[in-house]
Amino acid sequence: MSAMHEVLACDFCRKAGLAAVYKPDGSTRGLTVYLCQHCGLVQSAPRIARTVERHDAAVSGGADWGNVRYGKSFRTEIALEAVARQSDMTTALKLLDVGSNRGSFAKAFLSAAPNAHITAVEPDERFAQSCADLHRTDLIQARIEATALPDGHFDIVHSCHTIEHLAAPFAALKDHARVLKPGGLLVLDAPNIALIGGRDILEEWFIDKHLFHFSATTLGRMIQAAGFEILREPDPADPVNLLFVARKTGAIPFAVTADPMEVGIAQALIQRYQATRLANLAALRHAATTIRALAPRRVALWGAGRLFDLLVREGGFDPRTLSLLIDAHLLKHMDERHGVRLAAPEALADIDAVIVMSRMFADEIAREVKMRVPGAEIILYTDLLESAKARKAA
Ligand SMILES: [Zn+2]
Incomplete structure (x- = not known):
């Protein structure tokens, strides 16, 4: 196109x-x-700008994925550490929490900063309630674009995996600068487009809920143009998240110059993504065959999310052949996936092989499998996919 x-x-x-x-x-x-x-x-x-939000959780490998929202809480610790490194946590800090979700960051921040006060902005009433119960917290149940916050009021703005959902992120960043005191701190976390360059990308990364798709370069430039000086760049070894720490300088926003190198990089990245993803999807039938060939051994699959959805829908894998389908996080949202009941990790026993259908939590899951069923064979998603691609090519 x-x-x-x-x-x-x-x-x-x-x-x-x-x-x-x-x-x-x-x-x-x-x-x-x-x-x-x-x-x-x-x-x-x-x-x-979404006026009617979908409320049903859609665990799909396609663009319609959403409303599971367990991802943000995994970023609490790193964001809190970033705030603590730049702030005196004993003082009466005023923090604006943009997109508070279930209040995971708000709770952690309030216990680390005993004299601080939070203004929590969360449009979803199901999540907002968990913030309303917090002490030293004012809850604004609205989208951030619909709020009218005072100038120069906050010491810190924290925004985690929210900016990519907004209809006008540059305006939002300029508004974050406006509500901060001079020298105020911005801690901003967003998904990293670099993830789509991975060899094992399978799920649709450009999901319906995300309108903007940042690289470290584009988001960094946008933060600076909004009136900030960057104190900490994202970790180049993390292909999933872009965590920026920046300080308000109040500098006059500059004209955005052309960046032909970034245009070329993004173009190539998206082309490679399409080709890699198509090849990986096509290899799923061979991955399904590999799992079937493990019978009559007792096989468990851990991770019933987006990768599993595609293994079933694109690979034709029949999940009823599994002895156990485990997903600790999805269990909080649903009982079954593709007609098979979800189980907790505690149910893992008498199993000969475990397929780890996760990229981000593969190491963590493998460790727990070794602890619970020490003799079981562990097959990681990445290895399953690589051998399926090799078989397809043969
Ligand atoms: Zn542009």
């Missing part, structure tokens, strides 16, 4: 030259992914 969209302007540089570069798989919002030919920012459109 290379059609130019003449009406749509880039959220960051305001230029109109957005090239349609990708059509997400299974989008229920009809989203197209565009690449700004001036600054290199990757963005989805149409940018509809």
Whole structure:
């Protein structure tokens, strides 16, 4: 695809030259992914600010994935450490928590900073309730764009995996600068587009809930242009998250210059993603055959999320052949996946082999499997996929 969209302007540089570069798989919002030919920012459109939120959890490998929201709590510790390194946690800090979710960060921050006060912004009433019960916390149940917060009021703005959902992220960042005191701290975490460059990418990364898709370069430039000085760049070894720590300088926002190198990098990355993902999806039938061949041994599969969904839907894997389907996190949201009951890790016993269907938590799961069923063979998703690709090529 290379059609130019003449009406749509880039959220960051305001230029109109957005090239349609990708059509997400299974989008229920009809989203197209565009690449700004001036600054290199990757963005989805149409940018509809959601007025009606879907509330059902969709554990899909396609673009319609969402509402499971267990991911954010895994970022609490690293964000808190970033705040503590830059702030005197004994003082009466005022913190704005953008997208508080279930209040995981808010709770951790309040116990680490005994004199602090939080303004928690969370539009979803199911999650907002968990923040309403917190002490030293004002809850605003609204989208951040709909709030009217005072100028120069906060010491810290914390925003974790929220900016990519907004219809106008650059305006949001400028507003974060406005509500901060001079020298105030921004701790911002967002998904990293670098993940799609991985050899084992399988799930649709451009999901319906995300309108903006940042690299360390594009998000870093946007933060600086909003009036911040970056104190800490994201960890280059982390392909999943982009954690920035920045300080408000109040510098006058500069014009966004062209970045042809970033445009080229993003273009190549998205092309490679499409090719890799298609090859990986095509190899899933061989992965399913490998698992079936383990019979009559007793086989458990751990991880019933997006990768598992694609193994069943694209690979034709029949999950009823499993002795056990384990997922500690999804169990909090649902009882079954593809007609098979979910089990907790505690149920793992009398099993000969465990398929670890997770990328991010593979090491953690493998450790727990070794502890619970020491003799079981462990087959990691990455290895299962690589051998399936080799068999397909043979
Ligand atoms: Zn742009």
